[in-house]
Amino acid sequence: MKVIQHTAKTLxxxxxxxxxxxxxxxxxxxxxxxxxxxxxxxxxQPGSLFQPIAVHSDSDWILAHPEEPxxxxxxxxxxxxxxxxxSHNTIYIxxxxxxxxxxxxxxxxxxxxxxxxxxxxxxxxxxxxPAVTVSETGCSFRVNSNSHNLQILTGDLxxxxxxxxxxxxFCIVGIxxxxxxxxxxxxxxxxxxxxxxxxxxxxxxRYDDNFYTRGYAGRLKEQIQPRxxxxxxxxxxxxxxxxSTLLLRSCQTMTHEIxxxxxxxxxxxxxxxxQGSNHLEECDRRPLDFCxxxxxxxxxxxxxxxxxxxxxxxxxxxxxPSCR
Numbered sequence: 001m002k003v004i005q006h007t008a009k010t011l012x013x014x015x016x017x018x019x020x021x022x023x024x025x026x027x028x029x030x031x032x033x034x035x036x037x038x039x040x041x042x043x044x045q046p047g048s049l050f051q052p053i054a055v056h057s058d059s060d061w062i063l064a065h066p067e068e069p070x071x072x073x074x075x076x077x078x079x080x081x082x083x084x085x086x087s088h089n090t091i092y093i094x095x096x097x098x099x100x101x102x103x104x105x106x107x108x109x110x111x112x113x114x115x116x117x118x119x120x121x122x123x124x125x126x127x128x129x130p131a132v133t134v135s136e137t138g139c140s141f142r143v144n145s146n147s148h149n150l151q152i153l154t155g156d157l158x159x160x161x162x163x164x165x166x167x168x169x170f171c172i173v174g175i176x177x178x179x180x181x182x183x184x185x186x187x188x189x190x191x192x193x194x195x196x197x198x199x200x201x202x203x204x205x206r207y208d209d210n211f212y213t214r215g216y217a218g219r220l221k222e223q224i225q226p227r228x229x230x231x232x233x234x235x236x237x238x239x240x241x242x243x244s245t246l247l248l249r250s251c252q253t254m255t256h257e258i259x260x261x262x263x264x265x266x267x268x269x270x271x272x273x274x275q276g277s278n279h280l281e282e283c284d285r286r287p288l289d290f291c292x293x294x295x296x297x298x299x300x301x302x303x304x305x306x307x308x309x310x311x312x313x314x315x316x317x318x319x320x321p322s323c324r
Contacts, residue, residue: 003044014071017076018073029306037296039292053270062275081262090126091125092172093113095128096178110128119315120313134178157174157201162197162199169198171199173201173254179203179206190253195260207245208240208241249284269294272287274294
């Protein structure tokens with residue numbers, strides 16, 4: 001295992017910036033807020049609230065996908081980043097396809113996702129749109145040649161979401177229990193987003209612990225080649241059981257991807273929900289929350305009080321079963 005440990009000076013520059021105007025903005029935080037954010041400078045020390053990034057193998061994201069790090073100044077000065085305003089301050093969640101048997105548990109699951117997202121992006125409104133079937137999206141689909149499970153095309157889903165996006169939306173995110181693919185040459189993708197349009201679609205299918213086993217119930221029993229437009233294959237199609245583990249991973253993925261819609265890149269500073277992940281094990285190692293640098297990026301975009309956000313998150317952790 002390799003630990004990526006940045007110096008306190010490097011982390012301070014990434015958080016505060018050497019620019020006078022951005023340092024002045026930082027000085028407007030309360031003493032308590034600055035003290036909290038600067039806990040990141042002591043990552044890895046006993047009792048620290050934040051930890052350095054641990055790389056367990058060459059297949060981990062940070063080694064497999066070298067990226068330019070994004071400090072606060074780079075984020076703040078990015079002319080293309082999305083910022084909520086009074087007319088665009090709502091996150092919309094659109095469920096696509098079945099989330100299990102219709103009933104109280106399914107409704108609770110989607111409700112928990114909404115509540116978690118509402119607390120995480122404190123200061124914005126989060127609303128659920130009426131569920132839609134796969135056929136209503138008009139998307140292309142296929143049977144994956146490796147896993148033998150159904151997959152739907154992300155580009156078509158993003159086009160569908162574009163037409164469904166309410167006028168007051170900061171962003172709209174589609175969530176589904178059906179596996180995804182972005183183009184024919186790809187095996188799968190966990191999700192895809194259009195940052196300029198404020199849209200994203202994400203699948204939780206592979207968060208079932210049994211997905212990669214030969215006994216996975218989502219594998220089609222027969223080698224079928226469904227005709228384009230014949231959505232009957234999705235009727236009664238397997239969806240993973242709703243467990244606390246699935247809910248935890250779903251909350252983590254949704255907040256990570258919405259963070260991208262704000263314009264936040266994959267984090268390379270500290271252990272953070274915005275770290276990239278190549279596989280489920282790496283995804284599970286990510287913490288649930290932002291590091292101080294990514295937290296400041298969202299805070300300056302939304303304008304919440306940091307202490308108030310954490311009070312709301314604490315209450316949500318108590319009520320959402322995966323966070324207890």
